[in-house]
Amino acid sequence: MRYLPLTPSDRAEMLRVIGAPDVDDLFRDVPAAARKQALFDLPLHAGELEVEREIAGLAARNRAAGEGPFFCGAGAYRHHVPATVDHIIQRSEFLTSYTPYQPEIAQGTLQVLFEFQTQVAALTGLEVANASMYDGSTACAEAVMMAQRVTRREKAILSGGLHPHYAATTQTIAHAEGMEIERLPAAIDAEAAVIEAIDAETACVVVQSPNVFGVVTDVTRIAEAAHAAGALLIVVTTEAVSYGLLKSPGAMGADIAVAEGQSIGNALNYGGPYVGLFAVREKLVRQMPGRVCGETVDADGRRGYVLTLSTREQHIRREKATSNICTNSGLCALAFTIHLSLLGEAGLRQLASLNHAKARELKTALSAVKGVEVLTPRFFNEIAIRTPVSATKLVEDCLADGVIAGVPFARLDPHAGMDDVLLVAATETTTPEDIAALAASLAKRIG
Amino acid sequence: MRYLPLTPSDRAEMLRVIGAPDVDDLFRDVPAAARKQALFDLPLHAGELEVEREIAGLAARNRAAGEGPFFCGAGAYRHHVPATVDHIIQRSEFLTSYTPYQPEIAQGTLQVLFEFQTQVAALTGLEVANASMYDGSTACAEAVMMAQRVTRREKAILSGGLHPHYAATTQTIAHAEGMEIERLPAAIDAEAAVIEAIDAETACVVVQSPNVFGVVTDVTRIAEAAHAAGALLIVVTTEAVSYGLLKSPGAMGADIAVAEGQSIGNALNYGGPYVGLFAVREKLVRQMPGRVCGETVDADGRRGYVLTLSTREQHIRREKATSNICTNSGLCALAFTIHLSLLGEAGLRQLASLNHAKARELKTALSAVKGVEVLTPRFFNEIAIRTPVSATKLVEDCLADGVIAGVPFARLDPHAGMDDVLLVAATETTTPEDIAALAASLAKRIG
C-alpha cells in the first residue's frame, strides 16, 4: 500500500496509546448492521504499472483532438498552452495546497488570485472580478441570480444566441429559485429579439458575444435598452481569446461579464475542469458570488493579500450568502494567469488576430464547397454553416476521412429545428492542411 | 523571442551605460574577417507550437518500446518508474541548479548525493561510492585506469562476458594511456579463461555479472586468483535491479564495482543520459575518480554536506587529477535515489524476484520453440538463445509481427562469430501475452 505509511507495529502502538483493543472498536458508533466485515465487491489494490496500463488503455480508445484535422468549438477550444504553464501548476506548493485560509503561508496562491482578478477585470473592461467560478455556464447562472438580488426582479431574458448548455444550466437553477426565464428561440442573429423582450419586470438580459453561432455582436443598443428599463446587462463569452480582438463587454455597457476561461491556459479535458470568469461594475461588488482576494498589510506593514468580503459567503452568512460556492477553480485560474502573463497584451492581441485569420481562411475554404452556406456574418474564430444534409450525419461521415468536422448544433439543442447547422471553429492550432482536408471531406460527403 | 528578456530600450540604455555605440562594438576583438554579418543558413526562430510539431513528428517516426512486445536488454532495461520520480526531478530547485559548489544553498542536491553514495555502497557491498559517473561503460574504463594507478601495473584483462561496448570503451581510453588490454574472446561461460589469463603484470581483471549473455557468475574464485597475483578485481553490472537478488560484488571479493544505474529511476532514452555507479573498498578511496560528497558541520555545528576530497580532482590537481570528469550524472543519480528509496529493501527484492520470474517464464516459452536453443545456464532477467538463422535477420522478420525480439549479439560484436546468438530480456513490464507473441513469432519466422 504505497500511499499508506502506517506499519503494523505503528498501528499496534497507536492503539495502545488510544486504549482501544483494535481498530474496529473505533467504529463502534456505526450501527452494527451497517458495518461491513467483508471486502466490497471491487478489485483489490493494484500497482502503478497495472493502473497505468488500464487507464492508458482507456485513453487509447479515444481519438485525441490533435490526432488529425479537428474543428470543434461551441464553448471549448483547442489552443496551444506553453509547457511552462503546466509545469508550474504541478509544483507541489500550488498543486497540493488548500484554499488560502491562512494567508501568512498562502501568499503564493493569494497573489496569483489578485493578479488573476486584475487580468479578468482588464479583459472584460469592468472594475472588479472574483477569484473564479466553476466554469462559464455556472458563472452565467450565478450572474442571473445576482441580477435578481440587485434588481429584486424575477425575470431574466436569455438571448437565442446563448449557448444552449448555458441556457439550460441557468434555467435549472433559476427555476428552482422561482425566477421566470424567457429563453428566446435559437437564432443566428438573435439580438433584435432581445431588445423587444425587455420590459419593466426584467431583472437582466443575457447576451453572448461571440454567440454560439460565432456571431460577434454589438451589444451597445441592448445595454441602452436594458438600462433604460432598469435591468442589468450580462454579457457571456465562451472563447476568452476573443477579448484580444474584440471590444470588451464593459466598453459596450455590460454590468456583469461572465466567461469560460478554458481557452487560456487550460486543456480541453473532455469538458472539465474549466474556469469561470466573473466581473462586475464596482458598485455591485457586495452582491457578487464567490471568493475574492484583496490587498492589505501585515503586522510589519508589508503588502500582502487575503481572502476578503467573506460576509457575502456561505461559511459566514450561511443561508443569507450570495451563493453556496465554496471550492472554485483555483488551479485552472493559476494556469489562466500564467498563460496570460506569458502572452501579455501583445501576445494576446497577436493570438486573437491569428485565430481570426485562421477562421477567415476556414470561411473562404468552406464557402467554396458546393452545398455549404456560411451563416455567420461577423465572426471571431468560429462560424456556423448550413449543410444540405443532417449535420450530425455529416460529422459521422467525415470521421471516415479522419476529420472531426465540428459540432452539429442539434447536439446542443435538438429542439431548435436546426439539424442542418454545423458549428466549425479554427484556432492557431489549425493548419492549412487541416482546412483543406475538411473542405475536401465535406465536398465528398455532401456530393 | 520568448527566452530573451532584454527589450530594445533596455539594450539602448545598457549600451549608453557601457559607453559603446552599438553591440557590434563589443565584438571588436573578433577578427573582422570572422565576424559574420549575415544570418547563418538555418531556419529562423519558431514558436513553441511549431517546434513541438516538428519534434513530436520525429518522435512519432520511432516505435516506442512500450507499443508492443519488446525484449531488448544488453545493457539497457525497460522498467516501470513511478511517476513520483519524474515529478520530483523536474522541480526547479533540482533541475535548474548547478554542481553544488556553494554548499550553503545546495544542501538539497548534496544530501541526495550522500544518500545516493550510501545506497550504491550498500548495493555493491563495498564501503564507499562516488557521486556518479556518466554511465556504466565509462565507469568501467575509469575503473581500469584507477587499477593502473593503484597497482602501477599496465595490463588489464577483460572477460569475454563483458559487454562489447564496455570493452571497446575501455580499450579506447586505456590504449591512449598506453595500457595493455587483453580482451578475451566472447564466450558465454567466460570465467575460466579469465583466471588463466591472470599473471604478475596484471593490474586488474574485469568481469561482468550477470554477463552480456545473461549469465550469473560466481566471481569468488576469480577474486582469489586476482588477489593472489596482486591484481584488483573489477566487477561490472549492467542491470542494477539484479542487486536485489544476487550476491553483491563486494561479498564475492570485488575491489571495485561499477554498474549502469539506468534500470533504477531512469528511462531508456535511446541510450542516454544514464548514470554510472562506482564503488570501491575504503582504502582505495583517494584513487577514486569523480565527485564525492561528505558529511561535515556548519558554523553553528549543524550537520551538513559538501563536495570533498577534491584534491583528487581536475579543478585542483589539473594534470595530476585521478580523472578529468567534471559534470557527471547528478539528475539521473537523483532519479536513482528517489526510485530506490521508494522501493526500499523489500521493494527491490520483490522487483528483482519478479524480473527473475518473468525471465523464467520467458526461458520456458522459448525452450519450447523448435530450433531455439537456450544458452544461458544461470540467469537473472536475460538469456541468450541460439537460432537456426541469423539473429539479425530474425529480429527484422519478427518486426513484421509487431515484436521486437531482442538484441542480436552480432550488433554488439560483429567479429565474434556469433551471428546466431540473440539476447532476450524480460522485466516486470513483460506480460505473458508478450512472451506468447514472441514465441509465436519466432516459431513462425524460424519455421
Added chain:
Amino acid sequence: QDEPLIFETGGWQTTGVDLPDVPQDASDLGDLVRADPIGLPGLTEPEAMRHYVRLSQKNHAIDLALYPLGSCTMKHNPRLNEKMARLAGFADLHPLQPVSTTQGALALMDRLAHWLKTLTGMPAVALTPKAGAHGELCGLLTIKAAHEAKGQGHRRTVLVPTSAHGTNPATAAFVGYSVTEIAQTADGRVDLADLEAKLSGDIAAIMVTNPNTCGLFERDILEISRLTHAAGAYFYCDGANFNAIVGKVRPGDLGVDAMHINLHKTFSTPHGGGGPGAGPVVLSEALAPYAPAPWVVSGPDGLRLVEEAKDEAAAAFGRMCAFHGQMGMFVRAYAYMASHGADGLRQVAEDAVLNANYIKARLSDVMTPAFPEGPCMHEALFDDTWLEGTGVTTLDLAKALIDEGFHPMTMYFPLVVHGAMLIEPTETEPKRELDRFCEAMLAIARAAKGNDSARLKSAPHLAPMRRLDETLAARKPKLTWRPDTTAPLAEVAAASA
C-alpha cells in the same frame, strides 16, 4: 522577500510566446475591434518562471508537512494521477466530439460510477457537479424534482443541524428552500427529539453530515432516516467526511437518499489552492429518475451520452453545467480508487480514524476535547476551555503552529463548539509526523499556559508574512491592482505604449 506583481514588472509590449506573423485584417469586424489598450503586462518565459516559482515558495503544501485542516481532508496526492489525467486521450479530448471517438472516456466515467455506486450502496450517481457545494445543489434539485413529481411541491423547508457546513443552508436557500436548524445533543449528535418535533408535511429534506463536523458518527443514523422517511422527507447526506468510512460502511445501508462525494477529499484529487473539485452525487432508487443530464448509458454501438432531458431522461430536473462534469478529476479519482482497491480503501478509513484518535489521545492530557467520550472518527475536535485565563486564543494557537512548520487545524468550526480546533490528519500521515505535530502542539500548549504567551499572540514569526490585517482588507477593498495614478489601467498602458 516581496515579490512584485506582474503589473509592476511586466512590459506592455513584452511577450513570452512566439507566434507567427499574420495579416492583422479584421476589417469585417468594423468598430467591434478593441482599439483601446487592454492593460495586460507580459513577461518573457524566464521572468514568468521565476515569478511563479518564487511565489510558490510562499505557500504551505501537503507535500511539505502535515496539513491537518479539519473537514478538508488534505491527503497525499499521487503524481500517477496527474500523469494519467494528462494523457492526450483525456486532456486533448473535446466534450462535443462524436461519442464514437470518446469511448474510452465514457468507459472511464462508467467505471468511476460503478465504484462510487458500489462503495456507497446506492443505485445511481450524477457525475456532473463540479464541487461539493455544487453536489449539494444537485442533490436538493433532485429532491425538489421528486417532490414536485409526486405532488409534494408545497414542501418548502429543509432541516439542517447547527453544526453543518455553511454550504448546507446556503444551498438550501439557493434553491428556494427556507432553512430550519436542528438542535445538537451534548454528545455532539443530532437531537432526535428536536428532529422529530420539526419534521412535518412542510419538510422537503434533512441535510445531515455523517460522520458529522464534530468528527463523530451519528449513532442514531438509522432512526434519523426512519423518521425522515416517515415524514415524507428525503435524507440528504453531506459526504464531505466519507473518507472516514469508505470501504467499511455504505451510506445506502443507512437510509441516505442523496449524498455528494468530494472527489478532492476522499479520492485525493489535488485541492490546487482552492479547486477544481468534483462532487458527484449518489442517489437512491426514489431519486434516481430525476438526476440531471448528461449521463452515460450502454447501447448497441457502445457507450453513449444521454444529454437531453427527454425520452429516457424525461424526468431529469435539468442540467448542472455545460458538458459532462470534471473529467480531469474523474481520471485522477479513478486512478486513486484502482490503486487502492477494495482492501486499500478499507484501510484508508481505518488508518484515517486511527490517526485521528491517536492525536486525540495524545493531546487530551493538556487540551480539552469537545467530546471526550468515545472515539472520534477521522478528525479530533477540541474546544478552548483549556485556554481560559491564558489570554491566548484558538487563533493564536493556530498561528503559532505555523512557526513549527505545520499548517494550522481548522479553527472556529464547527460553530457549535467554542473556539473549536478541528484536526484531521488523514490516512497518509506517518506516525512520525503525527508525533512531531503532537509534540509541537504540546510545546505550544505549555507556552500558552506558561508565561510565553506573548510569542504566541504575535505569531507567526517565521512565515513569509506576519499576521495580515483582514479588517482593513474588507473595509477598504482593493481587489485589483491599480497604478499609483488615478488613471485607468488601460490609459497607463496607452501612455507607456
Added chain:
Amino acid sequence: QDEPLIFETGGWQTTGVDLPDVPQDASDLGDLVRADPIGLPGLTEPEAMRHYVRLSQKNHAIDLALYPLGSCTMKHNPRLNEKMARLAGFADLHPLQPVSTTQGALALMDRLAHWLKTLTGMPAVALTPKAGAHGELCGLLTIKAAHEAKGQGHRRTVLVPTSAHGTNPATAAFVGYSVTEIAQTADGRVDLADLEAKLSGDIAAIMVTNPNTCGLFERDILEISRLTHAAGAYFYCDGANFNAIVGKVRPGDLGVDAMHINLHKTFSTPHGGGGPGAGPVVLSEALAPYAPAPWVVSGPDGLRLVEEAKDEAAAAFGRMCAFHGQMGMFVRAYAYMASHGADGLRQVAEDAVLNANYIKARLSDVMTPAFPEGPCMHEALFDDTWLEGTGVTTLDLAKALIDEGFHPMTMYFPLVVHGAMLIEPTETEPKRELDRFCEAMLAIARAAKGNDSARLKSAPHLAPMRRLDETLAARKPKLTWRPDTTAPLAEVAAASA
C-alpha cells in the same frame, strides 16, 4: 530545519511501490542469491515526496534568481525541452532496437549535427561524448589518432594556457600527453611569443579556450592557429564559452580543428545539480576520419548507424561509451536551437555579451576589473585588488551575495587572477535582475569598505545553512551514512528485520 536522512526515517520493511506477488523461486541460482540484508530503507510515497520536496527547497536554482557562475552559463531552461525529451518516441526507445524502428531518433541526431556543423563552420561532429570533459577526451583522442595515422605518434606534449579550465590539462594527462603551460599576456590573452617558442615537433596540440576563461576573445586567434598548424600541431578549442559567439562567429573560420560544445551551457539543457551534460565535438576535415563510432549516415533504406570501427569507419579511433550518446540532451538542445533559429541564436550571443559588459560597467567604479581595457565577452572578471586592507576576501563577498538572494559568482578562477570573481549573467537575464544584482553587489562592496565587514565575514546568515567546514570533511571523510553503532549497515538492517 534539519531533514533526516532516508536511513534515519525509512523502514527496512517499508516500500513505496506495489508489485504483484511472485513465486520467490530462484533455486537455479543456488548460493549466488543474496541472503544477507542489503541495507536499503524504504519510504512510502507520501514520505518520499515530502523528503525530496523539502530537500529541494534548500537549493538555489536558476528558476529562483540570477545564478552568475562564470564559465558555467546558467541560463533559463525551457520546459518545452523537458516535455519533448519525455515523448515516448524518445524516452521509451531502446538504443539497440532495430534502426528501422528508430528513424525519427536518427533524424533528430542528424538535424542536431547539421545545426552544430553549420553554427561552427566545421564539416563533422562526434555526438557521443557525455559532457564537456568527455568531449575534450574525444577531441584529444581524435588528434592522437590523426597523428598516429600520419606517423606523428611521437608528438607527446599538449600546450595549455595557464588560465585554462582544469579539465584541459587533466584530459591531456588522461590520454598520456604531458602538459606544458603557455604564458598569458598582461591583457589576458595567450602570449604569442611564448606559444611560438614552445611549439615544436613534439607538440601534438594546443588547447585554447575561446572566448577564454577571463571572458576575453583571443584577438590573435588567427595567428595562434597559423602558428599551430605550421608546427604540425592541431588546435583544440575548449568550447565552454561558445555561448558568447554563437550565431555570429564560426570557430571553423578561426582555424580550429576540434571543439567540444557543452549542450548544457550554450544550448540550455539543464544542469540538474551536476549533470547530465553532453559534449559533442566538431571536427575539421583533417580530423573527421578519426571520429569515434557510432555516427548516423544516410542510406538507401533511410538513416542508419555506423557502430563499428570498420569499413567506412576504418580510421575511427574507437568508442567513447556504450550506445550513441546523450539522446535525451540532444532532444532538448535541438528544441532550443529550433526555437531560437539563426536570428535568435545570434541574439543570444549579443545579449549575453551586452549583459556582461553592463555588469562590468556598473561595478567598475567600485570593484577592480581584472582587464579594464576594452569590452569583455559573456562574462566580467574582477580581481580582489579593491579589497586590499579591508580584511574581506573574495570568499566573504561570495557568501554575502547568498544573503541577498543570489548565487555567488565563480570565485578564485581563473587561477591567473588574484581572488578572481567571474560573473556570467547569460542572455536570459532581464535588465531589472542585473540592476538588482549590481545594487546588491555595490551595497556589499560599501559594507566591505566601510565598517560592516564582520557581517560579510560570517555570511551567509539567511541561507539554509551557515558556512560549512570543508576541512573537516576532507580530513575525516564520512562518505556514507553509518548507524551510530559500529556494525555494518546490513547488520543493522538484519537486526531490525
